[in-house]
Amino acid sequence: MEQAALKVSSLAKSYNGRRVLDDVDFEVKRGELVAFLGANGSGKSTTLKCVAGLAEPDAGRIELEGAQLSEFSGRQLQLARSKAAMVFQKIHLVPRRTALDNVCAGALARVNSLASVSPLFFSRELREEAMGCLERVGMADRALDRVGRLSGGQQQRVAVARALCQRASVLLADEPVSALDPNAAEHVMELLAELAHNENLAVAAVLHQPDLALRHADRAIGLMHGRITFDGPVASLNQNVLDTLYSPERNAA
Numbered sequence: 528m529e530q531a532a533l534k535v536s537s538l539a540k541s542y543n544g545r546r547v548l549d550d551v552d553f554e555v556k557r558g559e560l561v562a563f564l565g566a567n568g569s570g571k572s573t574t575l576k577c578v579a580g581l582a583e584p585d586a587g588r589i590e591l592e593g594a595q596l597s598e599f600s601g602r603q604l605q606l607a608r609s610k611a612a613m614v615f616q617k618i619h620l621v622p623r624r625t626a627l628d629n630v631c632a633g634a635l636a637r638v639n640s641l642a643s644v645s646p647l648f649f650s651r652e653l654r655e656e657a658m659g660c661l662e663r664v665g666m667a668d669r670a671l672d673r674v675g676r677l678s679g680g681q682q683q684r685v686a687v688a689r690a691l692c693q694r695a696s697v698l699l700a701d702e703p704v705s706a707l708d709p710n711a712a713e714h715v716m717e718l719l720a721e722l723a724h725n726e727n728l729a730v731a732a733v734l735h736q737p738d739l740a741l742r743h744a745d746r747a748i749g750l751m752h753g754r755i756t757f758d759g760p761v762a763s764l765n766q767n768v769l770d771t772l773y774s775p776e777r778n779a780a
């Protein structure tokens with residue numbers, strides 16, 4: 528059977544003594560887009576942050592492309608982790624730099640250290656690769672525009688291109704469309720689905736709109752109080768499941 532690109536087992540995390548993730552197990556395979564759903568505070572972002580190394584889990588195993596992260600440290604851990612790239616709701620690009628320079632920055636974990644000093648040190652090969660990433664997200668014609676001049680939807684596409692330039696095979700998208708209008712949100716979701724289905728990436732996306740998950744995702748994972756209560760194809764995500772997942776009574780602290 529095909530190995531999962533991302534495999535999480537028995538993940539646990541507490542903040543200030545309060546358990547926010549409890550025994551979380553899931554997999555994301557290459558070629559699939561998995562939507563993470565659940566009420567505010569259910570633990571969706573923390574799950575992705577633990578995978579990306581932005582939050583430190585208390586327990587559990589995280590495997591990326593078969594490499595168990597706890598077995599690595601230092602530079603090796605950085606390289607193993609770079610298989611997963613995070614795309615945020617608040618787009619973390621440098622507005623005064625061009626789209627191309629921002630995308631090149633996705634490669635900083637693996638290129639020479641001078642490049643982190645200034646874009647002047649980005650090599651020709653890297654710029655060509657970054658152009659290819661911009662092409663994949665349909666933004667090649669805006670490569671030399673400053674990011675601050677692009678629309679929210681265009682900026683999110685550039686953020687996805689930067690993740691691609693990191694050569695990640697796992698994309699972790701934390702509310703990637705929350706700040707976008709419905710039309711731009713639809714386009715970014717189509718892009719994420721294309722990257723999963725046509726380019727064989729594994730995509731995990733936290734979404735606040737179940738209808739977007741129903742239209743674009745293959746599978747949904749539902750969290751409640753830091754535990755997975757649903758994991759199945761979106762076709763089985765019926766009203767009953769959604770009502771339970773978002774029930775104010777069940778989600779009360």
Ligand SMILES: Nc1ncnc2c1ncn2[C@@H]1O[C@H](COP(=O)(O)OP(=O)(O)OP(=O)(O)O)[C@@H](O)[C@H]1O
Pocket residue numbers: 542543547565566567568569570571572573574
């Ligand atoms: N840095 C932090 N320090 C303390 N508590 C935190 C921190 N980050 C998250 N939490 C808490 O952990 C719980 C889960 O938060 P998380 O952001 O993962 O939820 P979420 O499902 O992504 O929520 P939302 O839909 O509101 O973004 C919440 O109770 C939150 O308050």
